[in-house]
Amino acid sequence: MSNKERVVQAAGELFGKKDPSAVDRWVSPDYRQHSSLAPDGPEALRGLVSSLTDGFRYDGARVIADGDLVALHGTYHGFGPQPLVAFDLFRVDADGRLAEHWDALTPLVTDTASGRTQTDGPAEPGDLDRTEANRALVLDFAEKVLKGADYSVLTDYISTETYHQHNPEAADGLAGFGAAAASWAEQGKNLVYTTIHRVVAEGDLVLLQSEGEFGVPVAYWDLFRIADGKIVEHWDVIAPVPAELPHTNGLF
Numbered sequence: 001m002s003n004k005e006r007v008v009q010a011a012g013e014l015f016g017k018k019d020p021s022a023v024d025r026w027v028s029p030d031y032r033q034h035s036s037l038a039p040d041g042p043e044a045l046r047g048l049v050s051s052l053t054d055g056f057r058y059d060g061a062r063v064i065a066d067g068d069l070v071a072l073h074g075t076y077h078g079f080g081p082q083p084l085v086a087f088d089l090f091r092v093d094a095d096g097r098l099a100e101h102w103d104a105l106t107p108l109v110t111d112t113a114s115g116r117t118q119t120d121g122p123a124e125p126g127d128l129d130r131t132e133a134n135r136a137l138v139l140d141f142a143e144k145v146l147k148g149a150d151y152s153v154l155t156d157y158i159s160t161e162t163y164h165q166h167n168p169e170a171a172d173g174l175a176g177f178g179a180a181a182a183s184w185a186e187q188g189k190n191l192v193y194t195t196i197h198r199v200v201a202e203g204d205l206v207l208l209q210s211e212g213e214f215g216v217p218v219a220y221w222d223l224f225r226i227a228d229g230k231i232v233e234h235w236d237v238i239a240p241v242p243a244e245l246p247h248t249n250g251l252f
Contacts, residue, residue, distance in 0.1 A: 003092040004065035010098055011058070011072060011088075014045075018052045028097040033247055035103045037079070040247040053078055061119035064207055064223075066131075066200040068092050071207050073223060073235065075108060075119060083108040085118045087221040087237055089200065089209065102198075102209065102252070104221045104239040109168035114176065116166050121233055122225060125203035134226040135201035141231065142208055146193040146222075159230040166235040189215035197252045211252055217241040219251055 001009075006026070013022035023046045031042045038048045056078030064071045072088040084105040091100035109118065127134070141157040144150050158174060165172050170180035181191060193212040200207040204227060210220040218238050225233035241251055 001096070002065065003068060003070050003096070004063055006092060006096050007065075007070040007072070007090050007098065008060075008063060011060075014049050015052070015056075015058045015076075018049060018056065020046045020049045023049065026098055028093055028095070028099040031098060032100040032249055034249050034251055035101060036242045036245055036251065037103070038246060040249060044246075059119075062123045062125075062205070064125060064200050064202045064205050066202055069198070069200050071200045073119060073207075076105070079105070085237060087207070087209075087223070089198065089207075104209075104219050104237040106237045106239055112166075112168040113171040113180070114165045116164060116172075118166050118168060118235065121164060121166065121235070125205045127226075128203040130226070131201050131203055133229075134204060134206050135199060137226060137229065138201070138206040138208065138224050138231070139196070139199060141224075142193070142196050142210070146191070146208075146210070146220075147196070149192075157231055159227070159232045162227075162232045164225075164233040166233070184214070187215070193220060195252075209252070211241075214238055 010022060010026035013019045023042050027042045027045060029042060033040045038044045058074055058076050060072060060074040062073045068091050070090050070092060074086060076084045076086055085108050086103055086105040089102045090098050093099035144153055160174060163173050165176055170176050193210050195211040196208055197211060198209040204225050207223045212218060212220055218240055221237045223235040224231045
């Protein structure tokens with residue numbers, strides 16, 4: 001069984017079937033938690049699963065696997081009064097158990113600038129032979145544009161013909177991104193990236209977990225789809241960094 005299959009099955013039993021005993025089958029005794037939703041360790045995860053209501057459900061959109069890291073992108077219903085779009089990232093240990101978890105969640109928006117949802121679009125990774133080239137492209141983009149804020153090279157990385165946007169406040173295309181960025185800046189929310197913590201790449205899909213500021217300290221989770229050497233689609237979650245966490249592991 002691949003790490004992707006392990007994580008999908010474990011998540012299905014934990015959050016689909018809401019089965020606390022799945023912790024015994026799938027979770028390492030040394031499970032390390034970075035989420036703001038639960039304390040550290042497997043027993044805390046068991047408690048979280050046990051607390052899920054009958055109406056709770058998870059709608060998965062896509063899964064990306066890269067070595068011992070597996071990322072899920074989807075929507076939770078029942079964690080609060082409104083649905084939450086989320087990225088979950090799991091590290092799988094050598095025994096095939098979930099050993100570490102990070103996440104970021106943001107409210108579901110039904111009326112978006114592009115007309116696209118926060119999770120629709122291609123679900124399965126393609127161009128699997130291009131994984132490393134696409135990883136390198138996105139990491140270079142992250143260093144020069146996201147961290148370096150050199151927007152003069154934007155078209156070296158993002159397609160000028162097709163750029164599908166899933167951020168709810170940005171319309172499609174580079175013009176849509178520019179208009180959204182200008183609006184955010186007027187609100188005192190400049191896109192500032194300081195650290196790229198992790199990258200998960202599979203084929204034409206590359207996910208970045210980053211840290212920075214967006215008016216306040218935030219976690220940036222950006223998922224890019226690449227075609228013919230250019231970024232053609234973008235999904236994201238921008239989540240404020242909590243002042244306190246229920247563990248000492250940090251958010252990243």
